[in-house]
Amino acid sequence: MVGYSLSMAVLTPAMPIVQRDLHTSAAGAAWGLTAMMLAAAVATPVVGRLGDLYGPRRVLLVVLAVATAGTVLSAVAPSLGVLLAGRALAGIGGGVFPLAYTVIRSVLPPARTAAAVGLMSSMLGLGGALSWCVAGPVIDLLGWRWLLWLPVVGLVPGIVTAWRVVPQVPGRPGAGVDWWGAGLFSAWMVAALTALTQGMAWGWTSAGVLGLAGAAAALAVVWWCVERRVDEPLVDPRLMRVRGVWTANAASLLAGYGLMAGGVLFPLLVQAPRPTGFAGSATQAAMLQLPASIGMTLAGVAAGRLHHRVGSRAVLVVGAVLTGLGYGFVAIAHETMWQLYIGGTARGVGLGLAYAAVANLVVAAVEPAQTGVATGVNTLLRTVGGSLGTQVSAVILTASAVHGHPGESGYATGFAVTAVAMTGVLALALAAPKRRPVGRPSEAVDAHPHECASAQPSAQR
Incomplete structure (x- = not known):
């Protein structure tokens, strides 16, 4: 998952260099991001459905292999057309998320499912944050193409590990793919x-x-x-009307906005030439992402444990509040690095909680046979929200630009708009279903029929 997340975001900091080296326009270079996002949008729910039908392990191995081949093709691309073809193939890797959730729900006992889903959910944000941390040194020392080789370091071991470790999970044959x-x-x-x-x-x-x-x-x-x-x-409209699903999906859209808006605003603000305050280096901008990345990962793990204590609805409320407070703080105070560290870390922890909570809300709201497609749509909406965060933040900064450089008001407005988006996540969290009552052991077995044989002996003991 980290390998795929890196490949999704890692090209963003290198866009100007890609434009120069491949002799294309800014719009042409931007298609390096768009091609992968479009492929992921199309592939994610389809791959989730295929995993439900034919078993997630088999589909996972194919998806990882295709994504790795696409990433390698992009790294060696001699022209923009080849780069876009490779990025489109790499986008099929977006299917790893619904497949992973299906595996988790199928092979882990209910007591461990929420923690595992939380950890997996945080990987999507972690990969994007890490891409900003490594981009500057890699571009300066090795060149932008090595940014595309980095995800391969995660994807290839992922294939080997999936083949050796991930157990076979039987599919649930139905009418086929719609x-x-x-x-x-x-x-x-x-x-x-x-x-x-x-x-x-x-x-x-x-x-x-x-x-x-x-x-x-x-x-x-x-x-x-x-x-x-x-x-x-493929996507059941009745399923999308379930309160636990539509609230989580809408919250995912806004949480994706919150992640990528910060990915644009924070690095540019650090390096912005301004008459007052600081003008930091690319390394300082990268280091700003580290505490947020660590906080996001730890929060994702903690969210799974909190799911059993207070429920994912409460976790989503806390995540929305933390993220909104972080963005609200830097909208007002962003003159020094310590202020950005405080706001950025609160943002990372809050988004880690929110990402894990929405995934657990969706998993809890659907039947096991619908896990793949339901979580696939949820992951897709995070991607769409991330695209919105990038585009809207860029428009805000462009509108405030003076002599080619965004003004102070542009960054403050960008942070404030994102804080408002997080109040939307809070409202959706409050509208989500309350925590389900803890079921009896027999109910847990019923939720996972194929685990009956392994569950009964432990229950007897």
Whole structure:
């Protein structure tokens, strides 16, 4: 998961150098991010469904192999076209998240599921934060292509470990994959995300962006109507109306915004030339991410334990409050590094709690056979939210720019807008279902029928 998360975010700091070396425009270089995001958007729910049908281990090995091949192709790409093809293949690796959640729910006892889901959820944010930490030294010492070799260091051992350690989990045969639904889902998601990512390049009111947005809306309506009439849809509209699912999905969208908005605002603020305050180096900007990364990981582990004590709803409330306070603090006080460290660390811990909580809320709200596709949609919405955070923050900074440099008000506004988004997460957390009562041992066995043989002896003892 860290390998995939690194590959998703690691190219962001190198965009200007990629533009120069591959002789392309800024918009062309930005497609290096867009291509992977679009592929992940399309592949994640489909891969989750395939894992539910044919067993997550088998699908996991294929997905990791394809993602590794795509990352290697991107690292050696001689042209922009080859780079984009490799990044699109690497985006299929987004399916590791729903597959991992399916494995966890299938092979671990209920008492350990929440902690494992929390740890896995925090990896998505950790990989993005680590990419900013390593980007500067790697680019300076080795060149931008080595940024793309770094994820391979995580992906290749991941394949070997998955093959040797991850147990076989039987699939749950059904009517197969809803390919019509997958095609329509892919079409409207590609149109929507392309409009979103190209808004800055083409203009938000340009004919191209408005046309793509209109096409996305029309295709989404058609997709929704089709899915309501399919026996086993890729994304069941009834499932999306479950309170524990829709609240967690909406919170994931806003949490993704919070992660990537900080990924843009904090590094640029540290290095911004300003008449007052500091103008830090790229290394200082990278080091600012370390406590946030550590806090995010530890919070993800703690969230799983807290799930059994207070419930994931309460964990999400605390995560939203911490993240909102962190962003609110730096919106007011961002003149010195210690202020950014305080706000950034609160943001990291809060997002670690929030990411783990939304995943556990979704897992708890659906049947085991729906785990893959439900968590796949949840992961997809985090990606969409991250794209929103990047684009909106960039628009805010561009609007405040004077002589090419964002003004103080731009950073303050960017942080404040993100703090407001976190109040949305808080509202959704309060709307989520309250903690389920702890079930009897027999109920835990019923939730995992294939574990009955191993559960009964321990219950007898």
